[in-house]
Amino acid sequence: MADHTVPGGASDESPSEVPDKELRFSRFDPVDQRLQIINDDKNFSPIVSEYMKKHWHLANSGFNYNIVAVFGSQSTGKSTLLNRLFGTNFDVMNEASGRQQTTKGIWVSKSDESNTLVLDVEGTDGGERFEDQDFERKSALFSLAISEVVIVNMYENNVGLYNGANLGLLKTVLDVNLQLFQQAGNPKTCLHFVIRDFTNQTPLERLQATVTTYLEKIWSTLNKPAGKEDCSLYDFFVLNFSGLPHKIFAREAFESAVAKLRTRFSDPTALDYVFLPVLHKRVPADGFSSFAHDIWERISASKELDLPTQTQLLAEHRCEEIAKEIFDEEFLVESIAALKRGVEVGRVVEEFGEVVNNVVDECIMKFDENGSRYNSIVYKRKRAEFYKRMATYLLPVYNAQLTNITKTRIAAFSASLSAGLAADVDAGVPINFAKHTTAVRREAENSFLAGAASSRLSQVADDEWSAAGQYGQLVEEIERISAELRSGAVDKMLKAVEGLAVGNMNDNVLGRMNSGASVGMWVSILESFKEALDFEELQIQKRGQGFEASAEELELWKSTLRWQTWTSLLETLKKETADDAILARLKGIFDNKFRYDEQGIPRLWNLDDPIDSYFASATEDAEKALSIFAKLDVPLKLIGDNIIDDQRFDPACVTIIPANRLQNIRERFKRDAQTLFVEAKRSMVVTTAKIPPWFIALTLVLGWNEFMMVLFNPVYFALLAIFLGIGYLSWQMGMVGPAYQVAKVTVREVTNQAIEKLENNGVEVPEFMRSSQASERKRKSTVVKRVESVNENIEMTKID
Ligand SMILES: Nc1nc2c(ncn2[C@@H]2O[C@H](COP(=O)(O)OP(=O)(O)OP(=O)(O)O)[C@@H](O)[C@H]2O)c(=O)[nH]1
Incomplete structure (x- = not known):
């Protein structure tokens, strides 16, 4: 059997996470699953919870475990008995090396058959020294505080002797028990007297009676605390008795008796099963380490040991631990991280409420699983606190969700209201701002409240997860947007009314001015102006209802339009x-x-x-x-x-x-x-001065006669023949072109001279008769005349 004492020979299986300096406090043996819970220096081991989990596998047993301790004089076979009863491997005295103390402090091991923790307590020696009595009392108190059954190991031949060792032992047990402040109804402790080397010469019943009488006598002499003066020994104790024959001299009987006694400790169905429910200290297995440690600390410091208070403190401590463990669990961290990722991108997480409620319900379920075994008052309080802490932990994510809901609702409100107003404009109907605002505002507020409610933790207090702040922001923003859109809509409405009124007025004013100025013109124009004002007033009165405008506001709009219409009239008049x-x-x-x-x-x-x-x-x-x-x-x-x-x-x-x-x-x-x-x-x-037609006809007639005269006159005819001959020769000699040009210039000059003469005499010559040069000359002449005319006007103006 390995017996590790740190330093020097630590086991390979020693828990690596436990620092060396802590291990130094206790001896342990992972192979034999035994641990020195109170070490030689009377310190509590720091690795009890480790043992509960890893070696004894009891951490999750809840109340399904038992604790038994053995108490008695040194070297009286206590370890031997425990090893036989529970299959443990406590050190027993090596007989070859003589009788000397083996067990120091308090050792704990687990039964090989059941969920029973077995405490092997350092034996009493009945000495008078203070330090001996001190640890005897403390270890007895510790054993009584945490165990359901305390085996009191006594030799038969010592029963009735009432020697110093027995007297001290029993008195100590009964006396320290009174320090536990147990109330009636609290779990009792079973004192199981095992009479060693039992010969049966004195029947067990007799021995039982003797010990009982002795115990009652001791009980009656003890100073009871206030309020417990009338309490009976049996208010706190259940007494059991067993006899074990001599281990060596009656080996078979011994083995048989041990086997029977073993059944009493391991078989819950046995009629004389010792671990009765009334004995259980109601310390859940996962809290055993903390509970035993606190008890020992108080005992070591010689402080009062109020067991009920101690169980409450344990409940406080354990519930805190349980909550912390749940908070550190991966599923919680990951679930919340997923939610956070959703809300941090500005998204409204639709399943938010479902997720947080599921996560919290699961956490509460885990808390209940372990916490509900502790003091019910403390547990309920701690449960509520745990729920509150979860709510506080999740609050920033909830607030982010609310912020996203608020933003989404505000955007939807703005879009819906703008669309509603635009629809009125498109339909050509007066803008019914009030109707649209009321509808979309109700929609935005209800959606926000529904979103906030569905995202809530179901049992969180209103003031803990309050949406009032964000709701206030929503309302504020809705009002701001409403005011902004209303102002825009009012401007549009005023412009539309003004446009219609001023348009009509201007048409009338123009018509009136174009039809000539008269004394009545201005009266008529002002009538048009008044008509425009009347129209505006009527429209404002009508369309103002859609804006739920106050009387003051209506008056302001009318006054604004009145002035704008007046200035429009003046502008029109200035322009015209x-x-x-x-x-x-x-x-x-x-x-x-x-x-x-x-x-x-x-x-x-x-x-x-x-x-x-x-x-x-x-x-x-x-x-x-x-x-x-x-x-x-x-x-x-x-x-x-x-x-x-x-x-x-x-x-x-x-x-x-x-x-x-x-x-x-x-x-x-x-x-x-x-x-x-x-x-x-x-x-x-x-x-x-226009040329008469008869003059042109006369010219034509006269021209015909002269032509006839040339034909019938020989001289004129000869001249004609000469001209024709010259023409023929010119043609033959290629002189037609130059001759034609000379003739053309000559004719044009003569014609121009003639036309000029005619025009100077006031005769209008048809355009086809002019040559281009003549036209140009006429144009120049007209310009000159105009210049002269302007000069003439200037002269007249000066005169005027
Ligand atoms: N007479 C007698 N001796 C026994 C019996 N059982 C054990 N012994 C012997 O008693 C001696 C002490 O045994 P342990 O089991 O070490 O006794 P213990 O009370 O645990 O000793 P400490 O731990 O030192 O207080 C050994 O020599 C055992 O053989 C028994 O039933 N009768």
């Missing part, structure tokens, strides 16, 4: 009275009177027409019109109080054409009018 426009308009008025008759037919001036009188009258009409166009000459009242009371209204705006421009326009008009006048005069001369 710009220099070229007003000159065209004046010329129209002038022409109506001067160039056209009452039926609108162009005049053909005759010498006897009163052209000067027409000119004066037409000029006067145009002058009058110019004066009317130049100023909006109506009482200001007609413009309307709303306009003239506006701070921006400038009374000077009624002057449509300022004085300096007016003078310029007047001069330009006069020049144009006088040009027309001169042209009219000239047209009168041309009309009267």
